[in-house]
Amino acid sequence: MKLKLAGRECKEKTIVKVGNVEIGGDELVIIAGPCAIESEKQLIETAMAVKKAGAQILRGGAFKPRTSPYSFQGLGEEGLKYLHHAGQENNMPVISEVMDPRDIDMLDKYVDIFQIGSRNMQNYSLLREVGKGRKPVMLKRGMSASIEEWLSAAEYIVLEGNRDVILCERGIRTFENYTRNTLDLMAVPIIKQLSHFPIIVDPSHGTGREELVASASRAAVAIGAHGLMIEVHPCPCDALSDGVQSLDFEKFQSLSKDLFTIRNCLDLL
Template identity: 85%
Template structure:
């Protein structure tokens, strides 16, 4: 696998810093929040409680790519304003998905990390455009992408000058249909072997089942992930997007404590 810029042989471990949060080092970073921003109250309540439970970065989708065109598509810029305000109030960097190169200037005003979703992993125009800036980019693995294809997509970003890339394993599509996706946890040590970029895991999309999120999260930390992205909602049963895989506040608080214990044990802290 020939990687001129993303390969480990070309650089020491990349640590992506966003304010006081450092992704890729010894710290376990928890990114938490709702799949979709539904209202100001929903987001602010979630932000306060995930922050209290140990999350360092707030997530929330303002533009939601959905399989059905009739599903909730997000609040757009109004949602981004809520996300920015909630982050400021709780002293948390924020991350949200970008889908269109034309929206970069708008999102740039509100978010600290651009998220490239699995559907856009090989949207090379979008990758090049976010690569022209310096704002961190979290690149999710495509639902049917090989690790080589995933790292090659990251290369597009770095080639434009932006070295602040975070990789996110979120499960791949296989013949198994009990879970939403098949969470490929072996991607974590493979990425750490091949690349210098931080690697985090999304157990919410990786399993699609709330009863499996905690187990997948614990396994991800034990195998060496630098962080996790977890969906949390004040009332998952009422969520407008992906409620079936979202943790409630009590579940996230309990899981956060368990993950820190595992991280400290694995790293001898």
């Protein structure tokens, strides 16, 4: 693997700062919010609830990469406005996915972190374009990407000048289909070994089942993830996207409390 900038040899540790939040340091960072932004009300409610429960960053998709063109595709710029507003109201940085290099300037007005989704992990035009910007980029692992390919994709971003990359493990595709994907938690210590970027885990896509999100999250904290990205919805049954893997406010609050407890416990080791 030829990594000049993404490899551990070149740097000990990258801590990405967004507002008052540090990703990659000692603090456990929780990113939470709905899979898709559906309305201003939904987002404001969710932002308040997850903030109160301890989440530091708000997520919400405005451009949704959906397998079928007939599925809900997101609210676009209108959704980003809601996201930006909800973030400001609650003093939370916000993250949203970018799918098209032509949208970057527009998204730049609303988001604090650009998310590159799994389907676009090797969309090199997009990687280069966010690499030219200054805002942090969260690069999700591709569904069938090896660790090596993932880090090589990160190299594309860093090579353009932007050093604030956050990696996100979200499950890989295997023969097992009880879960939506197979969450590869070993990616966490491996990424820490091979690179200097923060590594967070997405237990929502990683499992695809709401009842497994808490278990996956606990394991992710115990294995040393710098953070988690969790889908939360005021009413998962009515969600326009991925409701089956979203937590409601109550479950999220309970989980969040547990995660900080486990994180603290690790200091005893």
